[in-house]
Amino acid sequence: MKILRVISSVDKANGGPINGLLNSSAELVAKGHEVTVLSLDNPIEDHISGFPFTLVTYKSSLGSLKYSGQFKLWLEKNITSFDVIVIHGVWQYHSYATSKACIKYNIPYVLFTHGMLDPWFTETNFLGRMKKKLYWKFFERHSINNAAQVLFTSKEELRLARQPFNPYSANEKVVAYGSPVPNTAELNAKAAFYEHFPALSDKPFLLFLSRIHEKKGIDLLIEAMGKLHDRYPDIQLALAGPDHNNLRPKLHERAKALKIENRITWLGMLDADIKWGAFYACEAFVLPSHQENFGIVVSEALSTGTPVLITKKVNIWTEVVDAYAGFAEDDSVSGVKDTLGSWLSLDTEQKIQMKQNSVDCYRRNFSMKAAVEDLEKTLLSVTEDKCN
Structure with missing residues (x-):
């Protein structure tokens, strides 16, 4: 498979999602798949140097929303060259723009929410809750509800994701998730x-x-x-x-x-x-x-x-x-x-x-082997569904 993985930032300082992407991509490449990563990082930032996979990145604007017209144009031009798309995270431009392009060109995509639909985020910040409700109404619900599958890393994450926003009609799936064993003695x-x-x-x-x-x-x-x-x-x-x-x-x-x-x-x-x-x-x-x-x-x-x-x-x-x-x-x-x-x-x-x-x-x-086998099986299934 030719896999495009889309994430807001590949900076490892941002925590778990990019580390999970890096770990599983290494295993997918070892299995013979081709992985490209698309992000909204400034290309001159230090963490871009030495990235281990093919990386396409564009500097964004509009603060935390991270908008980029060049990002959108690249998707329009290149998305049909991939078999399946994996979107990591929500509430930023990358998820909306990517899902919109996938729907337009009939390319299957799956979406990891990475816990970002958890009600904790809306319960603890009134202004943030109002912003997200508006963003959900006009943008994010389309990313979630049109995904071939929305992927969760635990049953509890799935259960909590159903609570804060409506209309919510995701095709939900819990997948294995984990990390590799240490690569040092x-x-x-x-x-x-x-x-x-x-x-x-x-x-x-x-x-x-x-x-x-x-x-x-x-x-x-x-x-x-x-x-x-x-x-x-x-x-x-x-x-x-x-x-x-x-x-x-x-x-x-x-x-x-x-x-x-x-x-x-x-x-x-x-x-x-x-x-x-x-x-x-x-x-x-x-x-x-x-x-x-x-x-x-x-x-x-x-x-x-x-x-x-x-x-x-x-x-x-x-x-x-x-x-x-x-x-x-x-x-x-x-x-x-x-x-x-x-x-x-x-x-x-x-x-x-x-x-x-x-x-x-x-x-x-939580072994990496089980996590990658589950992700690979999921990606193959959504590409086969498209063919059928």
């Missing part, structure tokens, strides 16, 4: 991590690795640590990820007020061996989010045998808890405190068992 990865962060080499720490964003619940994590630091005086927090919204100063001030600022290490954005080394080096991974349709970093943590401490707003929490590969509670200070306390109160033997359970949970539920 554990000892090498840990050595790379400690070389960059030697202060953590002799300290037990919990790792947060994601965007520094309000929805990730880092404020809950800091408050929970403030309530636990007397009982567990040795444990540290390592916070990794890009801070596009400049939240770090506010979070640091709150940690200082709680007298735990010396228990927190800010790592910045991590990649390659250093990222894998962080997973291997930490005691457990923490993601106290208010909303995660999947949480690819959770899958990555499990693949390294790292237990995960998450909230019940991470939509794969049931798989984690059922496998006894971590703990999950409500997305509140008390919930996060209970989750951390459940891990910290385990004895050494119990922690070792949970680490093994984490690997088993990954292999059973």
Whole structure:
């Protein structure tokens, strides 16, 4: 198949969707398929250099909407040369323009919402809710309701997507999703991590690795640590990820007020061996989010045998808890405190068992092989439907 994958940005600092695209595209190419990626990045940006697949990108305008007339013209000229289109994400120009071109030229497309229809986003922002309702009415409903299939990475993501907007008549499908196993040896990865962060080499720490964003619940994590630091005086927090919204100063001030600022290490954005080394080096991974349709970093943590401490707003929490590969509670200070306390109160033997359970949970539920086989099967089915 000739596959076109369309995404707003290929910058890995934007989180899970681009990482999922990169991981699965590598496997699809290995299976003999041809992958091209279309985005709305500025071609001169640093993250464009060295992109591993054929990339077509145009600088956008109109702020977060990310409009580009050149993007539209490229689709008009080239879309019929592809067998199937995969759209990643909604609420920006790329999904509307691509779906419109697909409908016009009768090219089948599937669409990953990546959790962007979750009601959390509309419940927490009145102005945002009004904007999205208008955008849905005039634009986005056409992208969703005309897709050959709208793809969800969990049953919970699918269920939640039905709530906020109408008319909603998506042809829904839950597909496997996951991440690849680390491409580096554990000892090498840990050595790379400690070389960059030697202060953590002799300290037990919990790792947060994601965007520094309000929805990730880092404020809950800091408050929970403030309530636990007397009982567990040795444990540290390592916070990794890009801070596009400049939240770090506010979070640091709150940690200082709680007298735990010396228990927190800010790592910045991590990649390659250093990222894998962080997973291997930490005691457990923490993601106290208010909303995660999947949480690819959770899958990555499990693949390294790292237990995960998450909230019940991470939509794969049931798989984690059922496998006894971590703990999950409500997305509140008390919930996060209970989750951390459940891990910290385990004895050494119990922690070792949970680490093994984490690997088993990954292999059973979130392997890249299963995810790509499911996506490939889905893409083949929609292209065959067109032929029939």
